[in-house]
Amino acid sequence: MVVVPAIIEGAALSVALVPFVLHRWDMYRWDRDHRNAHVPKGNDHEEPLTVLLPVWNEARIIEKKLDNLVQQNVPVRLLLIDSASTDDTVERVEAWLNTHHEAFLEVDLIRMETRQGKTPAVVKALKRLGQHAEGLVCMTDADALLERGCLRRMMQWFADPMVGAVGAVPKREGARHDETMHRTAWEAMRLAESMVDSTPFLEGSCMMWRPSCLAIDDLNPSANADDAQIATSIRCRGWRTLTDPLAHFVDAAPSTLEGQRRQKIRRAQGLQRLLTRERKRATARGQGLFGRIFRRQHHFHIIAPLALTIATASAVLRWGFIALYGWPATFTLANSLHLGFTVLELISAALWWRSRQGKSSGPLSLVGQWFASMELLGRSLITTARGRSLHQWEQHTDVREHMLDVEV
Helix, strand or coil: CCCCHHHHHHHHHHHHHHHHHHHHHHHHHHHHHHHHCCCCCCCCCCCCCEEEEEEEECCCCCCCCHHHCCCCCCCEEEEECCCCCCCHHHHHHHHHCCCCCCCCHHHEEEEEECCCCCCHHHHHHHHHHHCCCCCCEEEECCCCCEECCCHHHHHHHHCCCEEEEEEEEEECCCCCHHHHHHEEEEEEHHHHHHHCCCCCCCCCCEECCCCCCCHHHHCCCCCCHHHHHHHHHHHHHCCCCEEEEEEEEEECCCCCHHHHHHHHHHHHHHHHHHHHHHHHHHHCCCCCCHHHHHHHHHHHHHHHHHHHHHHHHHHHHHHHHHHCCCCCCCCHCCCCCCCHHHHHHHHHHHHHHHHCCHHHHHHHHHHHHHHHHHHHHHHHHHHHHHHCCCCCCCHHHHHHHHCCCCCC
């Protein structure tokens, strides 16, 4: 009775884990073979630049963000869209502009009558700008402070006409160990994918693209992860989407573990919706290596957490049989299988729990972080199955307070 659930558990765990191992091996090879070639073609490349700044209740930090954009020392047009803020964000913007008349080449301020979420705001702003707008667009968040030279560095990639979008890399303030592990793992994945073809995920806190490469109608306003939606649309239309490891911005993690979990679940839901909606197009013949990358991301975000759920249910069933019929008295296949899986489960549970609490487990931390990520992806799938959308969310005010003290 113990053998069948043990076999199912092992098979489901293999389905969940093996593609991760294969992708990590590919990442190692891609980094080894292509790192030196992953550099922008331009040195002094310049194009007209529009900065798209979506805001909602950013009165605490909006003036610091505007100062930060001016410090980039790049002539830009500012396109600011306010999602019906209930504080004095817009008033603070207008007051700042009145004392900084020459800060931007042009300012376009859009006020939405109701709050609909970030993606609808981005879509509205892009339609105002137009798909065939001249130059480049950089989208950035109010709580992300760009390091000096970030915009000019990202612009150099567009000297290559095949580059459609570029994302910067975050330096996260106040991150606990599990958050740092999570960020490091996914950033390494994005960078390795960028070296050989493209990554479907870029950082919406600071990403740049060519408007003519994006089909605005590809964006789903009722879902979040607008940055990944933009990157995937651009790549599916034939241009590369890359992460630049030397373009940085500073942001902050929510101060509580639960706040970090909510942030990850919200992000996961947007990515899962995108991966489901675009899977056929992104993996079609002709997409090259990007098709494999996208298939694996679909597996990581959807198939793997479902497979791990099956493995967990099989483990519970196996323990149920042991509770009913007792531990085998003699050394048998069932006995050895149960003993082996018991040791594996105890170690995995301990690593998962330590990662969940933000604690390090040394060299095994990556394993614990993987289990913790699978839990959050599973919770996201459950949230979606219950019909709840997370494309509107409460602001992390602690992040804004922290960023007030950050200097870049």
